[in-house]
Amino acid sequence: MNIILVIMILTLLIPIYQGWKDEDIWQKMLAVASISSKTAILILFISVLRDDWMIAIVGVIILTVGNAGFMLLAQVIKRVTTEN
Amino acid sequence: MNNPDFSLYLITALLPLSAFLLVIQVNPFHALVIRGILGAIATLVYAILGAGDVALTEALMGTLLAITLYVIAVRSSLVMKLGVLETDFQKETQASISTEEKEKKDLFLLIISNFKKIIRKYYLRLELLSYKDINNLEKALQEKEVHGICFPINNNIKNNENLDNKNLYETIFRIERLYEIISQENSNVETNLSYVNIKQNKEEN
Amino acid sequence: MSYFLIIFGLILWLWGTSYLLSKRSPLYKLHSLSVSDTLGSIAIVMGLLWKIPREWPLLVLAIISLAIWNTMLGYVLAYCSSSNKSNTVDE
Known part of the structure; x- marks a missing residue:
């Protein structure tokens, strides 16, 4: 189980590197969306490993609301960049 | 879970890494997007350290509300x-x-x-x-x-x-x-x- | 069985995220990323569900919200980035 966790963290590093390197703002947004869903799944995974209901609830809420929030952010950024 | 500390350290190390990436950004919009990464990782760290309420607050207030408000503020001030x-x-x-x-x-x-x-x-x-x-x-x-x-x-x-x-x-x-x-x-x-x-x-x- | 599902989801994650490193258009990356993220995450959560069925309500909720929200987020991101592209071409 620990090995799976480490592989998940390494997978998390790829979009972080990509978000740092790429100059286009949409590539960055893609990386952020990927990271947010990955962290939520990681929280769920760890909560199930520890058999902890509280953290699992937090993970599910973050999964739902985080995605909705990034949709909002994408709309706002689109407004900003198209006006330029 | 024979050595649970190792992965914990690994996840916690991601937090200063993403914070450093945030600090070196020049473009304000790019910095705000990187702030999203930082917020997600901070949520992860808080959650696995056992502070569910702090993690929830970070995700809702720190990441969602702050970034959206800052995008609007940066847009209207710059x-x-x-x-x-x-x-x-x-x-x-x-x-x-x-x-x-x-x-x-x-x-x-x-x-x-x-x-x-x-x-x-x-x-x-x-x-x-x-x-x-x-x-x-x-x-x-x-x-x-x-x-x-x-x-x-x-x-x-x-x-x-x-x-x-x-x-x-x-x-x-x-x-x-x-x-x-x-x-x-x-x-x-x-x-x-x-x-x-x-x-x-x-x-x- | 649960390990098989989790490892399958991990392979999907790695495969889809590796496309982020290539120099393709955002739409192409978005396609592979949304497929791998949604399917891989669902596979991982199913594996967890198989392993510990006691927490089923939360995990089922997670699967449903993943399926709905990730698809919608993918659609919104595609719409935003493609409309931005066409505008720059017009200019």
Whole structure:
């Protein structure tokens, strides 16, 4: 189980590197969306490993609301960049 | 789970890494997107360290609300408002337009695109506000509705001072920094630049 | 069985995220990323569900919200980035 966790963290590093390197703002947004869903799944995974209901609830809420929030952010950024 | 500390350390190490990435960003919008990464990782760290309430607050307030509000704030503050005349502002060209008028319009569009090019290096946006005539334009500048105004120079003045055809437009700024930025690249602006200090009502340059 | 599902999801994650590193258009990356993220995450959560069925309500909720929201987020991101592209071409 620990090995799976480490592989998940390494997978998390790829979009972080990509978000740092790429100059286009949409590539960055893609990386952020990927990271947010990955962290939520990681929280769920760890909560199930520890058999902890509280953290699992937090993970599910973050999964739902985080995605909705990034949709909002994408709309706002689109407004900003198209006006330029 | 024979050694649970190792993966915990690994996840916690991601937090300063993403914070460092956030600090070295130059473009404000890119920095805000990286702030999203930082928020997600901070949520993860808080959650696995057992602070579910802190993680939830970080996700909802710190990431969602703060980033959205900051995007709106950055968008409305990083802007250069330039007042122009209504006749210049109209984009569509009529069929019965004289060649002189057309040249003037082309020059205006060139000036505007040059301004955009220069201030893009400073991550500013250009916003054009149109006014009816030159009196309204100057009034807007006096009342600090705009940061600068751009208008065509009168014909008789042009004849008196014998200006060449290039400098048909006059641009006045009331912000000293904007004037500095634009005048640094004076060669490709193709307009007369000047800076006016509104408070003392004294024109410089 | 649960390990198989989790490892399958991990492979999907790695495969889809590796496309982020290539120099393709955002739409192409978005396609592979949304497929791998959604399917891989669902596979991982199913594996967890198989392993510990006691927490089923939360995990089922997670699967549903993943399926709905990730698809919608993918659609919104595609719409935003493609409309931005066409505007720059027009200019």
